[in-house]
């Protein structure tokens with residue numbers, strides 16, 4: 082019996098089943114075949130912390146195979162050459178992939194285009210000339226991009242960015258620094274946010290623009306790869322821009338209104354991370370239930386002890402609620418609403434309960450919970466991080482409270 086009364090549209094369930102079948106055929110066997118590579122961190126990363134050539138080749142294989150099968154770009158609008166599925170399909174497919182593949186089969190991260198790294202609805206905001214230049218490579222999975230908003234002195238309060246774009250003839254020259262930019266060590270293009278009108282930016286009335294910058298543009302450089310806990314390399318980087326010249330075709334969205342583009346991207350990120358948290362949480366819960374049924378202590382299976390089973394029951398309840406919230410928020414986006422409050426509630430709640438579900442699964446496993454072979458620690462790391470990335474829990478609460486105080490009390 083399904084626990085969910087809400088009927089998903091047929092095209093969404095078909096997309097979910099199709100992408101899961103693709104993962105069964107293309108992802109899990111690739112992990113099995115490349116176990117030696119995946120178990121050796123020195124083979125996964127280069128000296129400077131970037132992904133190794135062997136890993137990049139596998140990522141490209143997955144992206145291009147998925148693009149050829151029509152999954153990679155399935156949530157990109159048809160006007161851009163994609164499959165035209167919406168936010169609900171994006172949520173449902175990501176949740177299913179994380180649930181089925183768990184943290185060990187992580188090449189699944191490249192089966193469906195991540196909004197910041199590959200083609201997405203965001204690209205409707207780039208100029209026709211930019212589409213002409215970059216779309217084909219992004220859609221077929223041979224090229225990727227990144228999203229450079231955060232800076233050393235501007236995180237939650239992104240309006241504090243100091244990167245400047247000065248007018249130079251018909252174009253601009255961009256100078257500044259970016260940090261935490263995911264996929265930047267290997268990306269081909271970066272969407273860079275910069276102040277174009279200092280007065281308006283200081284008054285927080287626009288004045289910030291987004292530009293599409295090829296990473297081989299003179300003056301653009303990756304300063305260092307940032308290594309997050311437990312890894313000898315990484316996918317986040319610190320960037321420097323020194324007088325990088327950009328032309329009008331490179332403006333993303335409207336000039337001086339770059340936050341519009343940023344907000345939409347961040348919404349997609351929140352859907353993705355909510356799905357990731359629920360998917361990993363369900364994967365961890367099922368692992369814990371199996372263990373609770375088989376591990377014995379004091380003359381019975383440990384699942385017989387309420388100290389073990391009640392936390393799992395709480396996780397199931399929380400994940401069920403988070404799943405329904407995710408379906409609801411994604412449906413609101415598909416209906417054309419910005420769903421700012423609902424998406425903030427969904428992301429903040431999902432990442433906390435997903436993280437807690439993984440933590441409880443570790444506790445259920447005792448010492449086994451900390452071994453590399455189970456992968457629980459990887460899921461725990463990943464979900465701890467998304468309590469900060471794409472809007473911290475505190476900033477999401479701030480957004481929810483602001484909406485409530487302005488009278489948006491619909492729940």
Ligand SMILES: Cc1cc2nc3c(=O)[nH]c(=O)nc-3n(C[C@H](O)[C@H](O)[C@H](O)COP(=O)(O)OP(=O)(O)OC[C@H]3O[C@@H](n4cnc5c(N)ncnc54)[C@H](O)[C@@H]3O)c2cc1C
Nearest residue numbers: 228229230231236237238261262263470471472473475476
């Ligand atoms: C793995 C990872 C990947 C990332 N990828 C990208 C990327 O691709 N592109 C990009 O542009 N950025 C990226 N980021 C950056 C991310 O968007 C920021 O980390 C996030 O916005 C928070 O900013 P901060 O880390 O500077 O924290 P700060 O803004 O310095 O906040 C520090 C603490 O203060 C709290 N705080 C701040 N203001 C308030 C307030 N008003 N009320 C209550 N609490 C408050 C925060 O919640 C936090 O706990 C990434 C981050 C991570 C960890």
